[in-house]
Amino acid sequence: MLELAIKGNKTYWTWIVALLGVIGAGFIFYLWQLQFGLGITGMSRDVSWGFYIANFTYLVGVAAGGVMVVLPYYLHDYKAYGRVTILGEFLAIAALIMCLLFIIVDLGQPMRGFNVLIYPTLNSVLFYDAMVLNGYLLINLIVGWNVLEAERNGVHYQKWLKPIIYLSIPFAVSIHTVTAFLYCGLPGRGFWLTAILAPRFLSSAFAAGPALLVLLCLFIRNTTKFDPGKEQIQSLGKTVAYAICINVFFFLCEVFVAFYSNIPEHMDHIKYLFVGLHGHGAMVPWMWSSMALMVIGIILTVNPVTRRNETTLAVACAVIIAGTWIDKALGMIAGGFVPNPLHEVNEYAPTFPEIVITIGVYAIGALVLTVLYKMAVGVKEEVEQG
Amino acid sequence: MNDKGKIVTGLVIFAAVVTFPFWYNLGKAAPPPEVVLTEKAKAAGECVLPKEEIRAEHMQLLDVWRDTQVRDGQTVYINAKGKAYTMSLSNTCLDCHSNYKDFCDRCHVYASVDPYCFDCHIDNPKEGE
Amino acid sequence: MERSRREFLKIAGASAAIGLGARPVIEAVAAATGHQAAPEAQVAHHPEALKATRWGMVVDTRKIESAEQIEKMVEACHQEHNVPMLEEERHRIKWIWETHFHNAFPSQSTDRVSEHLEHILLPVMCNHCENPPCVRACPTKATFKRESDGIVMMDFHRCIGCRFCMAACPYGSRSFNFRDPQPFIKEVNLKYPRRMKGVVEKCNFCEERLALGQMPACVEASKGAIVFGDLTDPDSEVRHVLRENFTIRRKQNLGTEPCVYYIV
Known part of the structure; x- marks a missing residue:
């Protein structure tokens, strides 16, 4: 099937070459980071995780979000999603590859990465995270590839795939739950120390993942002969609407608990994010923008008129992606580490090389996604014309 | 199939490239290195393990020392002859063999290995290289 | 890892003989291997080491x-x-x-x-x-x-x-x-x-x-x-x-x- 990805027009190849260029730039900066150390990033003793882990967290959500098309199709037999499940699975693959790359670029000694397997440590959440992320990647590769191949050959997919497909559903939930557990199991980090963190991550994932899928579906319709379908896009829009509402609701629950209980360890982080602390407030404009974007997203997706209009739906999805990214990527890291355990405020901002490396990883993800989607769309076109 | 010619040519080129190091270096074998012993090492007369063993297996021994020292907190190694040594690369091995360049490096360069032990365990011999 | 450990630390039963309070580390493992060529060695604490339980x-x-x-x-x-x-x-x-x-x-x-x-x-x-x-x-x-x-x-x-x-x-x-x-x-x-x-x-x-x-x-x-x-x-x-x-x-x-x- 891979041969479908090497047949494209000029625009397609220009896009591929452009991505390779960006990847190359990111790689050069990564070599610099390997040589110098993580000191070229904005991370510090106090904010010891930064942009890489922030984007990792966000993309775990995007990967998990794919389950929002898999679950209705396979579990509830919602036939319409038959056209888009492959898009959800392939999006998950690209997102997971980016997740794993973000972990690798974040390591101080990446050459020793396999120590995680050589000395498996069952008390470390990171060990489980490595297991479920790789597991979910494998599942999606197996399922996505085989189902697409079967569709191309005009046969029903193999019987043995069914249990793996069912397994993918709890796996999707588990990747984001375990990723939340990385944070919320740590004592002394008041912002993360909340049982609702995993549900929050999931709600934001189920908003961001399908929102990205909506945009991708619209893009595919406009650029190829395959139409993922109006009904499909509308159903995804409803999923986004519910999920983003729940996400904001969960956040307000956090705010209530922190401020009504009036416990400083829990309040201070939220204060830092939204009004600044001890005169430091780099995150304030970002966080309010995030809130505004998510509220606009709610208005546009909940209101049936704007949801049915695909233009406003696309706008809604874009603002939701941006809003949840600020909230979950930037806010989660900055809010968790500031103030530090000694109650000092040391802020974090990514550096230029750090951003280039990050964009490089995104470009790898985009390349993987492009190739996979080219294949998927190619098969769909063949089948529909054939 | 009329690609036979191409395939064979390709295979020949591949084989040539893969075996390049062998025929390029043919007849140019570097002489085995000779290590220099410091006065202190000469005076000691023997190493922790018999010469042949330490030569072949010092890396495994160091690995065991490292784990025992760091993880179990035991610092003394008593060899088969009953002689006690402090398990320390810096303070035992490199105390005797303080001539990094003429001892360690000789074989390491010959064998084309670049252990990073010395980055932290002696006074940065690689600096200034 | 374990293999090399076995080779270097073939622990003899009599550990007190050295007088340094040496104690066998992996007798069980050593006993399980039939490899005889390797030397027998032991590890021990420094005689003056300060010790505590906590x-x-x-x-x-x-x-x-x-x-x-x-x-x-x-x-x-x-x-x-x-x-x-x-x-x-x-x-x-x-x-x-x-x-x-x-x-x-x-x-x-x-x-x-x-x-x-x-x-x-x-x-x-x-x-x-x-x-x-x-x-x-x-x-x-x-x-x-x-x-x-x-x-x-x-x-x-x-x-x-x-x-x-x-x-x-x-x-x-x-x-x-x-x-x-x-x-x-x-x-x-x-x-x-x-x-x-x-x-x-x-x-x-x-x-x-x-x-x-x-x-x-x-x-x-x-x-x-x-x-x-x-x-x-x-x-x-x-x-x-x-x-x-x-x-x-x-x-x-x-x-x-x-x-x-x-x-x-």
Whole structure:
């Protein structure tokens, strides 16, 4: 099937070459980071995780979000999603590859990465995270590839795939739950120390993942002969609407608990994010923008008129992606580490090389996604014309 | 199939490239290195393990020392002859063999290995290289 | 790993023969292998090593008069362990450092603390917790609690630099080598290794000194402000001091059970 990805027009190849260029730039900066150390990033003793882990967290959500098309199709037999499940699975693959790359670029000694397997440590959440992320990647590769191949050959997919497909559903939930557990199991980090963190991550994932899928579906319709379908896009829009509402609701629950209980360890982080602390407030404009974007997203997706209009739906999805990214990527890291355990405020901002490396990883993800989607769309076109 | 010619040519080129190091270096074998012993090492007369063993297996021994020292907190190694040594690369091995360049490096360069032990365990011999 | 261990440590049954208190490490494993060519060797503690079941520390803040006093401790520690002095504040490595009472004890501090506490600085370092969150977090066992004496240790060789332990530590006691530290070490102590970039480090309760029978560097430099000893031994000096005085520990409410106590 891979041969479908090497047949494209000029625009397609220009896009591929452009991505390779960006990847190359990111790689050069990564070599610099390997040589110098993580000191070229904005991370510090106090904010010891930064942009890489922030984007990792966000993309775990995007990967998990794919389950929002898999679950209705396979579990509830919602036939319409038959056209888009492959898009959800392939999006998950690209997102997971980016997740794993973000972990690798974040390591101080990446050459020793396999120590995680050589000395498996069952008390470390990171060990489980490595297991479920790789597991979910494998599942999606197996399922996505085989189902697409079967569709191309005009046969029903193999019987043995069914249990793996069912397994993918709890796996999707588990990747984001375990990723939340990385944070919320740590004592002394008041912002993360909340049982609702995993549900929050999931709600934001189920908003961001399908929102990205909506945009991708619209893009595919406009650029190829395959139409993922109006009904499909509308159903995804409803999923986004519910999920983003729940996400904001969960956040307000956090705010209530922190401020009504009036416990400083829990309040201070939220204060830092939204009004600044001890005169430091780099995150304030970002966080309010995030809130505004998510509220606009709610208005546009909940209101049936704007949801049915695909233009406003696309706008809604874009603002939701941006809003949840600020909230979950930037806010989660900055809010968790500031103030530090000694109650000092040391802020974090990514550096230029750090951003280039990050964009490089995104470009790898985009390349993987492009190739996979080219294949998927190619098969769909063949089948529909054939 | 009329690609036979191409395939064979390709295979020949591949084989040539893969075996390049062998025929390029043919007849140019570097002489085995000779290590220099410091006065202190000469005076000691023997190493922790018999010469042949330490030569072949010092890396495994160091690995065991490292784990025992760091993880179990035991610092003394008593060899088969009953002689006690402090398990320390810096303070035992490199105390005797303080001539990094003429001892360690000789074989390491010959064998084309670049252990990073010395980055932290002696006074940065690689600096200034 | 285990294979090479077997080869180098073929433990004979009679361990006391050397007179160093040597004890067999892996008799069972050694017995299971039929390999005869390998030499028989043993490992042991240094004869003068200080031993405890649970090392602990009491910092008597009443005996701290000036910032210089703490600086001496910091200097002694950082000199001993080749801790670099990096230019950029955010890359600094700290094993022990001085801080205000309200930073060390953010939830115990009030607007009306005693005049002494308001004016002095306290030394803070790794608490060598009974339930260390960093050890729980580490995915490779590069940081671990030594069963024999409770010291929370770092294996710099194994650390992959994921910094999960730094997020887990509620005391900010861990530092990461954001760059090669070697050019920033003023005077190298060749008795102790340096570190490479990309690994995490922290206070080790001077386990390398304890192994040779010496007290930790900061304790020696503290002029009596820090008492160090075995928390499980009722006759030890730390236990005596703990009996005589009211002490507090940092973030006691988190259940980490620090082994560093403060008299305030």
